[in-house]
Amino acid sequence: MTQATSTKLDKAALSAEILRHLKYSIGKDAAHASRRDWRMSLSFALRDLVVDPWFASTRKSYEAKGKRVYYLSMEFLIGRMIEDFSVNLGMEEIAKQALADLGQDYGLIVVDEPDAALGNGGLGRLAACFMDSLATLEIPAYGYGIRYEHGLFEQHFENGRQVETAEKWLTHRNAWEFERPEVSYHIGFGGHVDVDNGHHTWHPAEQVIASAYDTPIVGWKGQWANTLRLWAAKSITLFDLQKFNEGNYLAATEPEALARTISRVLYPDDTTNTGKELRLKQEYFFTAASIQDLLRRYLSEHSDLSNLAKHVAIQLNDTHPAVAGPELVRLLVDLHGFDMTEAIETARECLGYTNHTLLPEALERWPEGMFAYVLPRHHQIIRDIEAYHVGHVGGPSRIFEHGEVKMGELAFIMAHKVNGVSALHSDLVKQTVFHDLHQTYPNRIINETNGITPRRWLYSCNPPLRDLINETIGTEWPADLAQLSGLVPHISDAGFIEKFDSAKRQNKERLSNWMQARHGVLLNPDAMFDIQIKRIHEYKRQHMNLLETIAYWNDIKDNPNGNWTPRVKIFGGKAAPGYYFAKDIINLINDVAVKINADPATRDLLQIIYPENYNVSMAEMLIPAADLSEQISTAGKEASGTGNMKFALNGAPTIGTLDGANVEIREHVGAENFFLFGLTAAEVVERRHTHGYARQAIEASPRIARVLDQIANGEFSDGDTHRYGGFVHNLYEHDYFMVTCDFDKYYAAQRDVDTAFQDRARWGKMAAMNTAKIGWFSSDRTIEGYARDIWGVRHKNSNFRSDQSAA
Numbered sequence: 001m002t003q004a005t006s007t008k009l010d011k012a013a014l015s016a017e018i019l020r021h022l023k024y025s026i027g028k029d030a031a032h033a034s035r036r037d038w039r040m041s042l043s044f045a046l047r048d049l050v051v052d053p054w055f056a057s058t059r060k061s062y063e064a065k066g067k068r069v070y071y072l073s074m075e076f077l078i079g080r081m082i083e084d085f086s087v088n089l090g091m092e093e094i095a096k097q098a099l100a101d102l103g104q105d106y107g108l109i110v111v112d113e114p115d116a117a118l119g120n121g122g123l124g125r126l127a128a129c130f131m132d133s134l135a136t137l138e139i140p141a142y143g144y145g146i147r148y149e150h151g152l153f154e155q156h157f158e159n160g161r162q163v164e165t166a167e168k169w170l171t172h173r174n175a176w177e178f179e180r181p182e183v184s185y186h187i188g189f190g191g192h193v194d195v196d197n198g199h200h201t202w203h204p205a206e207q208v209i210a211s212a213y214d215t216p217i218v219g220w221k222g223q224w225a226n227t228l229r230l231w232a233a234k235s236i237t238l239f240d241l242q243k244f245n246e247g248n249y250l251a252a253t254e255p256e257a258l259a260r261t262i263s264r265v266l267y268p269d270d271t272t273n274t275g276k277e278l279r280l281k282q283e284y285f286f287t288a289a290s291i292q293d294l295l296r297r298y299l300s301e302h303s304d305l306s307n308l309a310k311h312v313a314i315q316l317n318d319t320h321p322a323v324a325g326p327e328l329v330r331l332l333v334d335l336h337g338f339d340m341t342e343a344i345e346t347a348r349e350c351l352g353y354t355n356h357t358l359l360p361e362a363l364e365r366w367p368e369g370m371f372a373y374v375l376p377r378h379h380q381i382i383r384d385i386e387a388y389h390v391g392h393v394g395g396p397s398r399i400f401e402h403g404e405v406k407m408g409e410l411a412f413i414m415a416h417k418v419n420g421v422s423a424l425h426s427d428l429v430k431q432t433v434f435h436d437l438h439q440t441y442p443n444r445i446i447n448e449t450n451g452i453t454p455r456r457w458l459y460s461c462n463p464p465l466r467d468l469i470n471e472t473i474g475t476e477w478p479a480d481l482a483q484l485s486g487l488v489p490h491i492s493d494a495g496f497i498e499k500f501d502s503a504k505r506q507n508k509e510r511l512s513n514w515m516q517a518r519h520g521v522l523l524n525p526d527a528m529f530d531i532q533i534k535r536i537h538e539y540k541r542q543h544m545n546l547l548e549t550i551a552y553w554n555d556i557k558d559n560p561n562g563n564w565t566p567r568v569k570i571f572g573g574k575a576a577p578g579y580y581f582a583k584d585i586i587n588l589i590n591d592v593a594v595k596i597n598a599d600p601a602t603r604d605l606l607q608i609i610y611p612e613n614y615n616v617s618m619a620e621m622l623i624p625a626a627d628l629s630e631q632i633s634t635a636g637k638e639a640s641g642t643g644n645m646k647f648a649l650n651g652a653p654t655i656g657t658l659d660g661a662n663v664e665i666r667e668h669v670g671a672e673n674f675f676l677f678g679l680t681a682a683e684v685v686e687r688r689h690t691h692g693y694a695r696q697a698i699e700a701s702p703r704i705a706r707v708l709d710q711i712a713n714g715e716f717s718d719g720d721t722h723r724y725g726g727f728v729h730n731l732y733e734h735d736y737f738m739v740t741c742d743f744d745k746y747y748a749a750q751r752d753v754d755t756a757f758q759d760r761a762r763w764g765k766m767a768a769m770n771t772a773k774i775g776w777f778s779s780d781r782t783i784e785g786y787a788r789d790i791w792g793v794r795h796k797n798s799n800f801r802s803d804q805s806a807a
């Protein structure tokens, strides 16, 4: 085993390394170096330390000739990397001191790094947590994705409305990646298929090159590093010299520009399936490159492909890489002489598919004509897969319907395991989207409840709490989060709760200082910090939170001498650019904030803050400072949620519905430490059958009726009664997500929160219980589950954990 100590440097050695990089990699001397130069030098010095364990891990994987895991994901929402590297290498303190010796501030350098925002939200962040856990568990694994030139758009507000601008993380060099121009593959699109004696040959009409960029991902204590391999699209003909010589300069660069389009930008849709041809090309582009790459690696160790499934586990993060099934079949049949059945069965043994949503608009379907045009050979193969499936089980077509190719069904049929991401979600997957396929393959759907990496989401983002935990239960918990239960006996100790409280206080002050510096707003750190941060979506119901805020404001004004609990309501999140209702929600939050924050009668009791451009780094600042976690989706709609786990880990109790992983979080932390309200998933389905349920709920609730009147009458829009006319109308007439039906229960639960918060001793215990009992939600536990139930791979803990039975 590579010794962690061999990757470590002392302060003087690290300083020397930083200076060496400043001089020889950046070409600057210390007197003229900018903060970015220092950041790049530190990053290079840290990256160097990962190279040896990285090589050693790769060597060990080759020597073991064991199974490798390939995690295919359109998105890896990583955030900043300096802390990941320095914390996992155990170099954080040394880096601080080394930089201080060089006259630099580590904290300022860390925040100079742009976020790698190669994802929309939960799905992409989950992939990033999984990479951290795979390395920590020493599982030989590759993450495969797209090296987008522009990550998720940047958000700012103009007159309260969201405006998007292009994100530019690659404007300056990315310190962490190694370019691998020699690792490249041709990826074809379009064209036609020739058949000769039963043998098919695809002749694509156009081709681009997929070119690899590798980032080492190091695990906790620096013992193991895996590779995140991201593909960039490049042109085969870089430059058309003929056209240039004719003076046609623009046309000369056209082929390059066209090819690069494929990896140019991350689609900013969350939970909608836009069905654009470029998106299909992106999906095929990175999937095909990844499959070719893993086959090449396999064939460098094995002479034939018959044992592929013993050595290769491919996990599809949602259906975006679902074309992996037909692509693998294509290569096995057209290039390696398999017969169709043998190829389908081999591919299926290799593949696992994770479903992240039940929302119909998010389930990928491609118009069959477009699919056949872009991927003609795959279209044929999917027909063969369909025939194979129908031949085995009878019954109707599953993959093709109404002139569309349904990627969920394709992924299901081509995977040996299909998993949901929380217990409730996995049950609903069985009952709803894959009801029929589940009857046919009753053992295929399993559950792997999501998790989060405790290294980023406690150890590095919350130093005060991390230090308190270290001094209370020792320092082994970041790799074995269940150990947090060792805090439970301390929770009856008032001294411990005081320290827990003071850690929270420090984080709240850090956030307040940041808010003041960045946004010029003063927060009251004695108030309850009540936070809802996530993508803006009707099902997540930020608008219910806002309506409750307005109702609270009304109540305070009606009774100024009441015993009110001061609150700071914090919102953060982006709306998909084309999702108009979500954009109206953002506008309304901002409009209401202007009005309420300016009200001298309530100023000390209620504040609404909505910082622009919520991202991973902002989450790392907000979550440790939260008193209350808002997880209020319509039951049955949030597949799991992972923010919910992060808040609980950082000592913020949840107000929430019985949705996604909330259900399991509540079981773990205890019902008495969770503020539950709202309809259950079954009740939501039931209520939809009641005609006019929204209007009825509003008529039965003077509180919400008043709030909706205020909005409709222009109280928050300078008398403009049109701006939110559609919003109010929607709630009266449709309210598909049942804001109106859950509102009163939500309001009442919030008042229970107020009461609990005022009892400082009680609140302190609730908060600490959340931290102490959330340990099960480590992504290490999740990955152990995938390793055991889906991939059949060993990991660091397989030998001594009795609940593991990895092959």
Ligand code: F58
Pocket (backbone or CB within 6 Å): 120, 121, 122, 123, 124, 126, 269, 270, 271, 272, 273, 356, 357, 362, 421, 450, 638, 639, 640, 641, 642, 660
């Ligand atoms: C999320 N899905 C779920 N999709 O909504 C959340 O409940 C879950 O915790 C998380 O996955 C991880 O399992 C999600 O983030 C997307 O962002 C897709 C991006 C591409 C288009 C379709 C939605």
